[in-house]
Amino acid sequence: MDQVEEDGSFISALEDEAIELESLLVEPKNDSLSVNDAFCLDKESLEKCMEIEGGLDSNTTQEGEDGQRLEVLDVRSHEVEGVGNLQAANGLSCICEDYFLDIEFAESVPKFDYDSSEGLHSGISGSESLIPGFSRSYDGSLGISELSTAIISVPEYQNDLLNETICELHHVFSSICGCQTPVKDEFWVTFPTSFELQKVDNLDNISNLLERGISAIGNGNDMISTPGPTSGRIHYPLKTGQNNEVKLGQGITKESLARCHVSKESAAEASNSGALPTHKRLRKPPRRYIEESSYLNSGCCRRRQEMSSSTSKDKFLRVRSLKHQHMGSRATTLVSEEPICEYSIQVPFGSPVREECRMKHASIRGLNSDEELSPAESEDDFVRTIRYKKGGNQRKHHRLWTLSEVKKLIDGVSQYGVGRWTDIKRLLFSSSAHRTPVDLKDKWRNLLRASCVQKTNKSEVEYLFFSPIFFLFCNFLLQF
DNA sequence: TTTAGGG
DNA sequence: CCCTAAA
Known part of the structure; x- marks a missing residue:
């Protein structure tokens, strides 16, 4: 100085x-x-x-x-x-x-x-x-x-x-x-x-x-x-x-x-x-992470040092793949009801990325295409998604909502009302197998949140135009 | 099983 | 999207 x-x-x-x-x-x-x-x-x-x-x-x-x-x-x-x-x-x-x-x-x-x-x-x-x-x-x-x-x-x-x-x-x-x-x-x-x-x-x-x-x-x-x-x-x-x-x-x-x-x-x-300053907001670790950690620390997974990349989840995947070999293409319900699913280890997002990528490339085709898959493809995709999801607790592949999907969602909400997600799914998203009723619900919620953000950051007019309510209103008008 | 809500 | 509680 x-x-x-x-x-x-x-x-x-x-x-x-x-x-x-x-x-x-x-x-x-x-x-x-x-x-x-x-x-x-x-x-x-x-x-x-x-x-x-x-x-x-x-x-x-x-x-x-x-x-x-x-x-x-x-x-x-x-x-x-x-x-x-x-x-x-x-x-x-x-x-x-x-x-x-x-x-x-x-x-x-x-x-x-x-x-x-x-x-x-x-x-x-x-x-x-x-x-x-x-x-x-x-x-x-x-x-x-x-x-x-x-x-x-x-x-x-x-x-x-x-x-x-x-x-x-x-x-x-x-x-x-x-x-x-x-x-x-x-x-x-x-x-x-x-x-x-x-x-x-x-x-x-x-x-x-x-x-x-x-x-x-x-x-x-x-x-x-x-x-x-x-x-x-x-x-x-x-x-x-x-x-x-x-x-x-x-x-x-x-x-x-x-x-x-x-x-x-x-x-x-x-x-x-003791670490470098980050301004990231701390978040409570998800339960599955805790479970995974406890599992790893409990001594059930002695070999975790050796198989750092091959965690217990991989073991489950292997077991499940064997089961699938025996079961052939009989499908989803049987898979989803396997008792092993109850004990499947929940793995945080870090490690299974590889699996996710593998899943994405192996089983999902035309994911980014705007429109829905053909029913056969959709069903197959759905099956595979469920299989991975159930078997390894694999996070579902993230699919961006297309404009047509959003329009359909809004249309469905306008027709059947908010909360009738299964109906909307069944009647409007029957061909979109990867959109579950929960997905519809989440998307609707996100739309509302987005509109709320728009409301806070923008003027009322902008809020109105970006609101799904506005789409509903337009949809209502277009019916006449 | 479906829905709502927190994460 | 995931998870869970509640209906």
């Missing part, structure tokens, strides 16, 4: 910066930004950092996921003292997938015949490389982990000099950052920074710490010197996968990382909940 940028501006309002960055990340509108805005590397630190190979970006984009890998702060300097033509790459990527920030480092030493395609880019393309204090949640939102690790991938050294460098780096990081930088055997240098991001100070100093770390690398490493001014490119990731060049100015400082934004609130939420 007390740091002054090179341009003299204070970095004080983290929240504002967070908001600013969020907008910047979510809606990257400018194809090129000045890095002086987003990344302000301290000149010395950057100069003392390494030379970042210009060709790296092409490699990284190749390594990235389907080329949409967005990357890389790409700094080019002129020479490196002590190591001769040591060319180290320092990639700093800012990947914003909505709220996702990802910054990675990588070093390469081409001089030592180091296979850059593995050592370097394994670190770059790895989706787990994180800027200290940032982590990625599975739902895509940006979160903060209390113990995040910035991973610097280091190639397999064949030179003692670089090992010495790493040792110094480790030492300097330990002294400055107060954290360990163990050099692992597999030549991955990690920096467990243990940011307690729920604390504002630490949160504010993320970028500062990183800057200091980079400076420390430069200062502590005698081998790497700083030639002249640096220039480079930042490939700023867009959602389109298009790489946008950003002119790199001086370096990376606190502001840049503060812009890479973590709000204190989100940090607090993350730390409190």
